[in-house]
Amino acid sequence: MISLTINGDHRQFEQPLSCAGLIVTLGLSGKRVALECNGEIVPRSALDSHVLNDGDKIEIVVAVGGG
């Protein structure tokens, strides 16, 4: 069991997972997102290989309407 903070929300996961796995689990696959783990950007090319650890703080962002 690992615990992650995602966009300020605490979530628990049964299995260790990669950033790419997290994106799928959250229903965000196919969407244009950017992901930061503990303040560092995880480039798209590294989403598969970057495995998340218990306590990681994740930010996942999208483009929204703004001026």
Place this chain on the structure above:
Amino acid sequence: MTPTPHHNPDTLLIGGLSFHSRLLVGTGKYKDFAETKAAVEASGSQIITVAIRRTNIGQNPNEPSLLDAIPPSKYMLLPNTAGCYNADDAVRTLRLARELLDGHTLVKLEVLGDPKTLYPNVVETIAAAKTLVKDGFKVMVYTSDDPIIAKQLEDIGCVAVMPLASLIGSGMGILNPWNLQIIIENAKVPVVVDAGVGTASDAAIAMELGCDAVLMNTAIATARDPVLMASAMKKAVEAGREAWRAGRMPKKLYSASPSSPTTGMIGKA
């Protein structure tokens, strides 16, 4: 985004990119993405600002995406740092934006001073601009209408300086045309009036002052008919630009030069 053919002599050049439209528009405050899309199309704009925010994480899986309405293949997206109150948050936001948009480097930096006025914090803005320019970003920077700060931001390497006409979202129009004129006179990079435009005449006045472009969101999005206002703004920016290029007549207290002939009047002896 669509590159502008070079046969148009009056293109807007920003950071080595050329654009035929001198109106930049935001995508906030619309009732839905269909309206956003229609207004953006009516505006004729090529550079479109977007904000970067946390996604919903499964609460609303079928939420539509702004980028489906405003695709990066068709428009030059300009990610902003709206809502950032310090340099670190602004830099972090734009690094995420660069990742989100596949290495895109043209960005709008704005670091705000307080939530009531949304007035720019120029000290933090300068700090963020230095970091971003070093990091390879092409920074279009929102700032106050202080000519010294505008010049400093240019000297740091920002590709456009974007002084406010009045407070963000206020619709108060151009409060200090004199400062804008000083900024325009001194600048070697494009000057874009950003924030405060309320209606078409404000945009035309900005362009007649010699601004290179105008950036707006609220004036269009909160008009009764946003699509019609977008069209009005397009024309206003074009009209103002043409008037500036044409060179206005001097102002005279009395007209000593009637437009019609003074001879050949009927009924004379």
